[in-house]
Amino acid sequence: MLSNSSILLTGGTGSFGHTFVPMTLAKYNPKRLVIYSRDEMKQWEMAKLFKDDRRVRFFIGDIRDRERLYRALDGIDQVVHAAATKIVPTAEYNPFECVKTNIIGAMNLIDACIDKGIKRVVALSTDKASSPVNLYGATKLASDKMFVAGNSYAGGHDTRFSVVRYGNVMGSRGSVIPFFQSIKDAGVLPITDARMTRFMITLEQGVELVWHAFEDMQGGEIYVKKIPSMNITDIAKAVAPTARQEFIGIRPGEKLHEQMIGVEDALHTYEYSEHFKILPAIHGWSSDPYRIKDGIKVKGDFMYASDNNQDWMTIPQLEAWIAANVSKIGLP
Structure with missing residues (x-):
């Protein structure tokens, strides 16, 4: 699917792009692999x-700009959409900007991809x-719904859309591990809540999930990688074992536990060896054998969250990962 093709990556200068580009080239x-983003x-x-x-090519542009997207998509075969306003507190305090990028930008991209x-x-x-x-989560839910529905919106066009969903990306810019690394020498790490848990996925695993989606998709699937969980206090211990932990309370819009599949989606969710697939509820697509393939239907009360996960990462495992990736943690 991706071999000898032309690929455009929106938001391509972020942590995901810096991993996706060299892995995909290799x-x-x-x-062609075109990086489309707004920061020169x-x-x-x-x-x-x-x-x-x-x-590797570079194209300055904003997904809020429909006409610029149309120009950037000339000759492109596949698109990976990574552009987003994603910092939770930033979105809470700047809601209009978050909506413009995450919802209106998604609409622009869907229209442009179909037309091109x-x-x-x-x-x-x-x-x-x-x-x-x-708000960030709400805008991304709206975006997910639009990309799923884009498959019927496309009508007679051949364009197909799917989504990949994952949790805390280990070591990515703005995430908890590089934050703890940056302040650990002070001897105190701020912890929002001792009960907090997070999913743990590497950037490489995220890239591989995108690759799998391209190979497997019929259109409308939401792919969810099976990954381990970890308690926030254990993450802190892995980064700075001797640092004191100071509890400061949850930030605006923050959850105690990450959730990737809610019980409401269980009716349309299938399990595979390394991932889950949430199939579209519309048009009877959740019972389509071409989308289900060899999946096994989950139970009706199924929910995939970081606190009820069966797989947990240990402190030594995270310490080993940090030691192996210390030079890359927190980089774009």
């Missing part, structure tokens, strides 16, 4: 890393889109 050898300095810095690779004849589109989602309690 595995699939695409004809981040593009400038990223371009230095790929200055000798003619397959893009073959496949995979959009990145978040645990916060499942039973959302903050």
